Amino acid sequence: MTDADGSDGRELVIGSAEQLWQPSSRRNFLRLLGLGGTVVMLPSLFACNSDDNSVTGTGTATAVTLNLSNDTGILNYAFALEQLEAAFYTAVVASSAFSGMSAEQKEVMVDLRNHEVIHREFFRQVLGSARVGDLALNSSTVTTITANTATILKTAEMFEDLGVAAYNGAGKYLTDSANLLVAGKIVSVEARHAAAIRDLREGLSLSGTPAGTRFAGDDVVNASGLDVKLEPSGVLTRVAATNVIDMTKTSVSIGTQPTTKPGTDDQGPPSPTP
Amino acid sequence: MTDISSMLGIIEQQEPDFAQHVVTRREAIAKGAKVSAALGAAMALGSVPVALAAFSKEAYGQSTAATVQDVLNFALMLEIFENEFYKAVLGTSSVAAQNNAFAPVRALAIAAGAQPVLAQISKHEVAHVAFLQANGAVNVLNLGASSFDFTGARGAGNGPFAPATTNLGFLLATSQGAEDTGVRAYKGQAGNLMSNTTVLEAALRIHSVEARHASKIRRLRRATGATAVKYSGTVSGGGAAAAGAGNLNPPQAIVDAFNLIYAGDDNVTHAGVNVTSLSYSSVSGFPSGTDLATAATEAFDEALTKDQVRAIVQPFFIPTIP
Numbered sequence: 001m002t003d004a005d006g007s008d009g010r011e012l013v014i015g016s017a018e019q020l021w022q023p024s025s026r027r028n029f030l031r032l033l034g035l036g037g038t039v040v041m042l043p044s045l046f047a048c049n050s051d052d053n054s055v056t057g058t059g060t061a062t063a064v065t066l067n068l069s070n071d072t073g074i075l076n077y078a079f080a081l082e083q084l085e086a087a088f089y090t091a092v093v094a095s096s097a098f099s100g101m102s103a104e105q106k107e108v109m110v111d112l113r114n115h116e117v118i119h120r121e122f123f124r125q126v127l128g129s130a131r132v133g134d135l136a137l138n139s140s141t142v143t144t145i146t147a148n149t150a151t152i153l154k155t156a157e158m159f160e161d162l163g164v165a166a167y168n169g170a171g172k173y174l175t176d177s178a179n180l181l182v183a184g185k186i187v188s189v190e191a192r193h194a195a196a197i198r199d200l201r202e203g204l205s206l207s208g209t210p211a212g213t214r215f216a217g218d219d220v221v222n223a224s225g226l227d228v229k230l231e232p233s234g235v236l237t238r239v240a241a242t243n244v245i246d247m248t249k250t251s252v253s254i255g256t257q258p259t260t261k262p263g264t265d266d267q268g269p270p271s272p273t274p
Numbered sequence: 275m276t277d278i279s280s281m282l283g284i285i286e287q288q289e290p291d292f293a294q295h296v297v298t299r300r301e302a303i304a305k306g307a308k309v310s311a312a313l314g315a316a317m318a319l320g321s322v323p324v325a326l327a328a329f330s331k332e333a334y335g336q337s338t339a340a341t342v343q344d345v346l347n348f349a350l351m352l353e354i355f356e357n358e359f360y361k362a363v364l365g366t367s368s369v370a371a372q373n374n375a376f377a378p379v380r381a382l383a384i385a386a387g388a389q390p391v392l393a394q395i396s397k398h399e400v401a402h403v404a405f406l407q408a409n410g411a412v413n414v415l416n417l418g419a420s421s422f423d424f425t426g427a428r429g430a431g432n433g434p435f436a437p438a439t440t441n442l443g444f445l446l447a448t449s450q451g452a453e454d455t456g457v458r459a460y461k462g463q464a465g466n467l468m469s470n471t472t473v474l475e476a477a478l479r480i481h482s483v484e485a486r487h488a489s490k491i492r493r494l495r496r497a498t499g500a501t502a503v504k505y506s507g508t509v510s511g512g513g514a515a516a517a518g519a520g521n522l523n524p525p526q527a528i529v530d531a532f533n534l535i536y537a538g539d540d541n542v543t544h545a546g547v548n549v550t551s552l553s554y555s556s557v558s559g560f561p562s563g564t565d566l567a568t569a570a571t572e573a574f575d576e577a578l579t580k581d582q583v584r585a586i587v588q589p590f591f592i593p594t595i596p
Contacts, residue, residue, distance in 0.1 A: 090560075104505050111506035114569035117560045121552045122573075126545050168478045177465035182545050184461040184481065185574040191485035192492075192507040192575075199493055212390030215490035216398065216483060225401030226479035227486070261471040264479065 062133040065255040068232055071179050073256070074170050076132045077232055078183065079123035080252055081166055083135045084244065085159050086120040088142070089113035092156075095146035105149065108200060112156070112193055119186055126182075138246040145244070153201050154272045158242070160194035161220055161269035163187075165228040166235040169266070173258040191227065194220075201272070208273060219270045228269045232258065238268070340580065342470045343410070345463045348580060349477065350411035351595070352459055353402040355587060356452055358419050360396035363445065364389070369419040375439050376424075382442040388494055392449070395487045402480055409473065415593045424448075426531070426589040433589060434527030446495050447519045447528075451535045453488035454509065455578070455586050457481060458539075462577035485575070492518070508572040512540030516571075534586045537578070542570040549573065 064080060067073040089112045092098055098109060124131055145155045167187035174180045195215040202214035209217040220228050230238075233254060239245060245252060340348070362372035365380055383389050407413070415421070427433030437444040460481035467474035489507025495518070496503045503518035504510060510518070514529045516536035524532075542550050550570045554560045578586075584595050 107505045111504060111508065111569070111572065114560070114564060114566075115506075115508065115573040117554070118549050118552075118566075118570055118573040121554060122544065122547055122549050125547050125552055164482050168475065168482060171464070171478045172471035172475050175468075177468060178545060180464050180468065181461070181577060184464050184478070185544060185576065187478065187482055188457050188461065188485035188575040189508060189573055191482035192489035195486035195489035196493060196505060196507040199490055210390065212387065213394040215391070215493075216394060216486040221398060221483050221486070223401060224405040225398040225483060226405070226476060227482040229475065229479055263471055263475040 062250050064132045064135065064250055064252045066132065066232070066253070067256040068173065068254060068258040069256045071174050071176050072127065072130050074173050074183075074258070075123060075127055075179060076130070077170060078167070078186070079120065079127060079131055080135060081163055081235070081239075082116055082119040082123055084137075084239065085163060086113070086116040087135070087137050088145075088155065088159060088244065089116055091137070091142050091146050092152050095152070097146055097148050097152060101149055105153070105200060108196055109152075109156075112160075112197075115189060115193070119189075133250065135252065136246045136249040138243055141243045150204070153197060153204070155242075155244075157194070157197045157201055157272045158269070160190055160197050161228055161272075162230070162235060162238055163190040164194050164220075165230040165267075165269055166232070168227060168229040169231050169235070169263070170258075172261050172263050206274065222267060226264070226267070228267050229264060230266050230268045234266055234268060340463070340466045342467055342473055343412075345466050345477075346406060346409065346411035346473065347414050348463065348583075349460065349480075350403065350406040350413060351415065351417065352456060352583070352587065353399060353406060354413065354417045355422060355590060356456060357396070357399040357403050358417075358422050359424055359449075359452060359590075360392060360399055361419070362422075362424060363392055363449075364396055366396070367419045372419055372422075372424075376445075378440045379438065379442055379445045383445065386442055386498065388442065388446070391490055391494060395449075395453075395490075398483055398487070402483075405476070405480075409476070415591075415595070417591075417593070421592055422590055423592055424590060426527075428589055429592040434525055434531065435590075441522075443495070443499065443522050444524075446491055446498070447500075447517060447522060447524075450488060450491040450495065451517065451532065453484055453491060455535050455583060456484040457488055457575060458535075458578035459580075459583045460484065461575065462579050462583070464577075504572065506572070509536065509539055509575060510568050511571050512536050512538055512576075516540070531586070531589075534582065537582065539576045540571045541574070541576050542567075544574055 066077050066080070068077060089109060092109050093113050098106065101109065145151050164187060167183055167190060171180055171183055171187075174183060198217065198220075199215045202209065202211070206214070208214075209219065216227075236252060236254060239252065240247065358367060358372070361367040362369075363376045363380060363383070365373045365376070367373050380389075383392060423429045423431060423433060424438065425431055425433035425436040435444070435448055438448040439445075460477055464474060464477060464481070467477055488509075492500075492503045492507045493505055496505055499521050500518050502510075502515075502520055509516050513536050514532035516539050517532040519528070519532060542548055550566055554566065555562075588595050
């Protein structure tokens, strides 16, 4: 299968001096990022950064440019977000902080890791050679986040709410009902995750929402009973702000915006506090 | 390789209605219309049976479209049901008998700290009813507080869900069933809203709120003895087992109801891809020993058709649902 623009995929090993040197070993690096050691890049999107190919000679930067004007592009947008979540929870489960978590927290983190990895691999299979490349995480940011349970759960809350907002905002751009159904099957699972993480965080005696309400708090569900929703550009702005993706290696950007369709006003999730 | 057109010819003889839809689809494809990724992949692989399976699903999916108005009315019906259920539970129903029925379990919910959770959910159901009505949904059945028998006996008051009025475990399991039914119902109607993307987006935003509710109820249940449900709030497996209500030793009638609510929720094939047979071995961070079969059912929530939803909720409605 080829993308709408006719490009084909090919496989390369991702890697660079900076990526490989920061973790203590290549094995840990791969575990940390949840990458299989291969990356598929679209030749038309191929952008070489001369600083990044010094170690393996094959690794290089890849630009993930999303064409959101068709279903393939919207599904690739979802694929990118699932990559991010899957890599994050993979890093969480591999972190030393994980071993100090409660049994409940561990169960949730492992479940979320499993679900997000399945989502990612599902999209990888469905998109085939039309998929965008693999994202590289900013390992120093991930190391900081995974240093303790509090920042892990806070980041998880941000990712899950953002995932809900992203799927809710992207559904209207899908033109094939089969694709909309698949997105619907996934977004409700993300919402379950979001509620679970928020509820876990309430258990940490966080202030801001009345007891027993944080799972679907007034900060994410508005007075009409509607959940968060963001257009893709707003989602990617927030993703970039987390500094979790290493933008020097896999810059994620929107090449073509979706064809405008009527929808509802944006309502992004708040930055998790504290 | 077998020509798809000749295969369709065979089907046309056997099932004219199906064939008519497929012909429309085939013509659309011939004119260069977009083919879904699953169908495209199946055709590219030359797998005729797979391609036909995808074809039939898509053709039927598009042929049975209800109007946007139908979906709004249907959604309102479900939201009024949920709304009146939580009002009765919380004692805020306009009908004293409904409030009185749930008085015993209400006291238990307050004692267990579940009342704020139920109140937050109730607030959202009130909002959903108001939002749908403000956006053109019609209460076709003139449903009100007295239109429901929450024991599931259509007015007799002695149905299998009567224990939900006196037993907190049953109440929460019932609430979970209602929320998960709502999630699956909205999911099943999304495709019928594609012609009005504003309504579609609003429906998706309600859909995820219902999922948040279901997740929290599952977590409450896990914390109070339902060891078969996940702290992640996700649905494991399908059928009655997916309710995770074994700790309640429910009567057969409730098991039957859960079998309807979670029918097919253990599906692991989406857009033609069986997610249990992907190559996870090359993915670091997904270790062997992971219960992939269970995780795969949790990772995707399934839809219900309007007919399936009607069969689930009819016992709680005194009027007959059209």
